[in-house]
Amino acid sequence: MALRMWASSTANALKISCASKPYLSLSRCFSTVLDGLKYAESHEWVKHEGSVATIGITDHAQDHLGEVVFVELPEPGGSVSKGKGFGAVESVKATSDVNSPISGEIVEVNSKLSEAPGLINSSPYEEGWMIKVKPSSSSELESLMGSKEYTKFCEEEDASH
């Protein structure tokens, strides 16, 4: 734990990021941030493809949560609002709300997460996706952070304490 925190703050200082593996090893370092996605300050990501936006939580978020044991998701057909909670994850006896970075209609929900909540830890940007939404406003997407901005945001957040 101490080694990882040291490595993380060193990496932040050197502005390095690299892929992280789910299983702890001495080489595990810092959180992955993917290009091409948009990010919210509450550590959710959005992938906009055509008329559908996929939403999940970032590698930084899953790392700070610990092992996810339970995921609560809404039903398809419901709606989400920017900045409002749409579900929750439980890890280490803590339930944490997950907020939607954008508004829209929920068109699909990742049902695999009920049986395999750990996908959020092992594959936060791929198999650990949470909901798919038809966005109601393109300006909301524009206002989110890009990968460089989000990387800097995480560095500043981690470094200031």
Next chain:
Amino acid sequence: MRGPLKLEVWKMGFVNYLDALKLQEKLVSDRKLCRIPDTLLSLQHPPTYTLGKRRTDHNLLIPASELKNIGAELHYTQRGGDITFHGPHQAILYPIISLREIGLGARNYVEKLESTMIELSSLYGVKACAGQKGETGVWVGERKIGAIGVRISHGITSHGLAFNIDPELKYFKHIVPCGITDKEVTSLRRETSTMLPSEEVIHEQLISCFARLFGYNTVVWKENPSILSDHEEIA
């Protein structure tokens, strides 16, 4: 580096579970709007069983209808964690704090709550430690002395920890505590050979451990606070 951190502590004595829940909801909302500083509720509950978000009521071993006979209530909550019991002589801390301002994620926060109880235990010569993976809480060997169940909403915490000073342990027989079978529940009274001071002293020590571990420079104590804060009602 962050600026000076202030903690406001409410010493509340006995509080009914639902009243405490309503108060926390109001304080979380106030904290989110920065109307109040980081706040810590220190209290005890009458005999109460609670379930977390996963609603694991299969871990309640007696019918819910029988709870009244043993003088206990049951409540469902949005916190993490499994079923637990709260009762007299168990010290409860409910921190309503902004994790974003203090720079903690859920995991680090929970670790610090564990450390708070571990430190308190050590004051009485009791060697406690954090649980194995998946068994969050504080243990003395194979016996659980402290439990944790937390909710984090927009980065603000509620619920918290429960430390067994000397609760009536028979109440734990009616549940599978925290969903973990084959492990006992214990108390500070059972684990230490030291004479225990008054519970008020132990509560204050627990609060001091919390404040120190979380780095609060300023601690303000609010004695006998009203559940309803000045001029406001709980909606």
